Amino acid sequence: MLIFSALETWLETEREQVGLWAPVGLGAGIVAWFWLLDPAQWLAFCCFALGVAALAALSPGSGRLRHIVMAGALLATIGCLLIWGKATLLGQPPLGRATFVEMTAEVRSVRPVPARNMVRAMLRPIDAPGLPVTVRVNIPSEDVPKGLGEGAVIRFRTRLMPPAPPGVPGAYDFAARAYFQGIGATGKALRPIRVLAPTRETPPLRARLFAHIVDQVEGPAEGIAAALATGDQGAISDADAEAMRRSGLAHLLSISGLHVTAVIGAAIFLLMRVMALSRRAALDWPLMLIAAGGGALVGIGYTWLTGAEVPTVRSCIAALLVLGGLALGRDAITLRLVATGALIVLFFWPESLVGPSFQMSFAAVTAIVALAEHPRFRAFAAAREENWSWKLTRALAVTLATGLVVELALMPIALFHFHKAGLLGAFANLIAIPLTTFVVMPLEVLALLFDLIGLGAPFWWLTGHALDLLLAVAHGVAASPFATLLAPAMRPGLFALVIVGLLWCLLWRTRWRWLGLPPVLVGVALVLVAAPPDLLVTGDGRHVAVRSGSGMAILRDRAGDYVRDTLSESAGYEGDLSAIADLPMARCSTDLCALDMHDPAGRTWRLLLTRSDMLIDRPAFAPACARADIVISDRRLPLWCRPRWLGIDRQLLARTGGLSISLEEGEVHTVHRPGDAHPWIVKSRMRKRRPSRQL
Template sequence: MVEVARRLRVGFAAVERWLENEREQVPLWAPIALGVGIAAWFALPHRMAWLAFCCCALALGCVGVLLPEGSRLRRMMVAGGVLACMGCVLIWGKALMLGKPPLTRATFVQVTGDVLSVRAVPAQQMVRAMLRPVGAPTLPKVIRINIAESDVPEGLGKGATIRFRVRLMPPAPPSVPGGYDFAARAYFQGIGATGKALKPIEMVKPATGPAPLRARLFAHIADQIDDPARGIAITLATGDQGAIAEADAEAMRNSGLAHLLSISGLHVTALIGAVIFLLMRVMALSRRAALDWPLMLIAAAGGALAGVGYTLLTGAEVPTVRSCIAALLVLGGLAMGRDAITLRLVATGALIVLLFWPEALVGPSFQMSFAAVTALVALAEHKRFRAFAAARDEARWRKTGRMLLVTLATGFVIEMVLMPIALFHFHKAGMLGAFANIVAIPLTTFVVMPLEALALLFDLIDLGAPLWWLTQQALTLLLMIAHGVSASPWATMLTPSVPAVVFAGMMAGLLWCLLWRSRWRWLGLGPVGAGVITILLLSPPDILVTGDGRHVAVRTPDGRMAILRAGAGDYVRDVLSESAGYDGTLEPIARLPQARCSSDLCAVGLMAGGRPWRLLVTRSDTLVERASFARDCAAADIVIADRGLPRWCRPRWLKIDRRLLARTGGMAINLDHATVRTVRQPGDAHPWIAPIPKRSPRYDPSKPRPFDARPQPQL
């Protein structure tokens, strides 16, 4: 015992020496601790688990109190435990007080609603409106309605009242494991139901007064620039991406240039820098102002006002708010004569965003925005990189080459940091973004945005046409770069759905590498490397089933994917392909040589895990004769249907029907290991989850029936 106590004291002293050397970096972990609590609330299923986490976090703080007084480890454990508990309570409280419960089930109704906002989506030939239903206490307080462009009534705008018929649906949860969770996002946005308005749409009361500035700016730019550059020009000015064609948006994502479409640090910094430059030049024309006035303070105040106005104009999305907050802190530091561009600035911005918008933590926008900025600042603070990038007296060609290397290095680091986030949320990541950004970022910052700003300014005197033409040519060049890079076979990396545990471990390792400064920082490469290996070894699912049971995709022995319903829309196909990490075309299951399909059923033979599997899927609502269907069920390992199946349908391993999917959501099945992943956790009590039917299914997906290991008959 004495020896153990001595070793503990020695180890504690070593940790204290290390933390003393890293004392400038310790405060950077405050937003991380707060974020852990927020993430725990999203990851854990119900209130008892949330309470247990809070108790464990506070217990960590209590353990810290037992350490020697005044030690840094003690303060870190106490602060970390309290902040983690605060994060969980913060998001829990916001969900209870401000979140809006969704519609419980689909319903077809006639709605009279007051229009809260209108957003044009030209790329999809529709208008998206937010409404508050009138005289309908059973409906949510806010619903989102899509209206076809041809059906939009005259006078539609904020403050109008319209009447129409619609089939309202609850906000959609992920279709398959790892998919986009619109239900969670809609809950915090206050959207309780969605639907598409059916004509005729009656205008009860037209909108009065002028349209909002953002809408007028949208319409003005749309009249000045032709497609395909029109959508990006509108996005850079208003933050609204609704006018960008899907093919262009996909090319921007695959080429690593999608960050240019999200109004964030690049755009806010360019605007503020331009305003400060102009104000300094204009004020310097006056001798009195140049000698007596605090020019930098005045210019910084003007830049701050411009940044805040731009943030409000573009919708105050999380990246824009983060960038605006960071810019204001930088301007404040510059006005006081201090070096403000540090990791503490990034941590402060993250704390402010998490305190006001804790739900943003789990979204890709917050994660990619802060990860990129953290990596950029951490790289800039590195002694060797700073020495290499510092200005010096040298030949022009050497300076140009060095700047290109600096730009390439920063782009490469940012791409590496953003890759796990992109793979987790989108199942794909750009591989050539660092090279594309060498041209795209200067083109956007120093050519496109100044030209567009000048064009808007000169439009006040009807002289903006030449500048709009130049803007269109520059944006056309940007799109050529995006499509050219996207066409390369090396442009993107595809993976199946990445488990949340793997993603969390990789992000923890990256933060450990970025936030510390001593050699111990490189210990973070361990979980990062383990995550990379795990992702490379991920086994794609053999069967994907959407939450409604209508769409099923299977993987064939040669690695292709096939879909049950040949008429499935592009959205469904994209969701299934991305979740499976598949980049090819989904062919109909009926065309597979190992499938036999009738108008009612499809039987598919698969080989996995060293044994044959027999899959039986319903494809219509036709009543099947009991004797033959019972025989087919008994011969199948897995039966999938979008309706309730009778009790006498007893497959060898798993029965998936409407009742089971109501409890689990979509499924991803791996036959090699006989495992099932589901969208919904057992007992999930998050407030946006629809109530689960009381009747239990015959089979629990977490405990599937043991399958018969005897060889099954081949189809």
């Protein structure tokens, strides 16, 4: 009883903060749906949560803890039902298997990707009942026919694939995202592409603005300029995008709080100055209310123009709440504002919770507001009468402290999703944020405005040079060996522990908030000291990466950049992948590679890998199979191939997806869990066949 009494006393002290946990309760139900495997488990979770709520409602007393448990359980139930319902009603089931088709389709949207020399089209197949409602195809720029656009009807040949699942454990899951985006298949259009009915629609404003900016700005800066105005990053080269990520400046490319705030702030400033020119308006009209309303309309229009991505919508909602609070004379920039925005986003886009965009966006804003609400920080940052040098020093200190707090809050999220976290972003942002907010964006707005009368060229020239400076900062910071922290894939359970600890630190106010710090520190420490996997196998079995004394090596040295990046990031390795055939402990022919690996305990593991499509006679292959501890093939292994520990072939990978293996612990982690019934997972259709006498 003393414990419950102490809890009640503490919760009474924190009563102003209790409501901030409402999005956490809703999110717990959403996470449960993603983590649990099938409808029976989802239903069991909902029943359990409702049972907890009922027990809390029937328990004696009327304390705050009772109400918190009841509300949290109900919110978790609502969250699980919300994402379950959206997945059932609005999701797009994936194509069952790869298929080569000649397809007639109506174009729904076209998005140029100049950095990759292609166009990405969303299509609705016509008279093709066996195909998904929406497919996405890539068209090389040189093959784009005239008349391609929204509403056009085209005919072409393509090999359609189900949206790709993670290549290895911890990699990006495009299949889950595509399911909620309504994409059932992807492919590449093959020439000739015939236009049966050309488009009659004018390209959307966003597409016209993107093309106009790319035409006006020269060099690498064109992609950054287009992204700042439209949110479309298709014109940014891979090298520049990687430099922005490593330097901690990638948030500038995604239309979020910085951009929306700058646009709305500029609109309010201009409206106030224009209305103040009228004496009658200045004396009689509620200028702030009118300017806030105009700023709100500008913010909504900007959000629509840039594609209404989750960070933009979150920022727009937050800005509208701030404007409403200011109009009512309230202090609107609080954690309650952040919690309200999170609830709105989760209600309409519950699937966004498990993506890095939502997590990083709200984690950064929560960290900034929590720091701003701290009494000591608020006292240090408050305006006061002092000379300009102290004001500048204080402003730089506040900016640096804010950047460091944001970097620390984002570190576990970045390690979980990208297996790397920035360390110098706070220092890079000291230059990049003022440069973007006060130089680049105003110049770009002026350039667009003066383009209406044909005089925007000087402003575009200045914008290009300012963006060149921004890219120079990004590449300079990214080149530092201390720019990023690498780590292998983090386990979901450990990540959940870190996030709960982080929220505990940020959402409470009393000294008990620091109880959340040990889980965060322990979780991050476990990730940093974790040994990378010894062996990675992609879901198709074609690509294998092994850890060697000098780094990482890959089976097929002609693998593309996407495969190489996926394997490197999942292993927490930054460097070039060498060829397994070049390793001193490997013996490779055209068809096979035999490899001896040593784990930290000193045990020698013998691996046998197939590396061609040629059939291998049983007399040559059977003895090698018997000597190997692990055999890996992208084809079906015959039953007589029995390695000592593990045989990995097409049939096994069809059920498990990609694999990561730690030899010393004997652990095998899979992409797909047994019994996983989430609707975006393509079920294996492998048929059992009689044992083959050859591989």
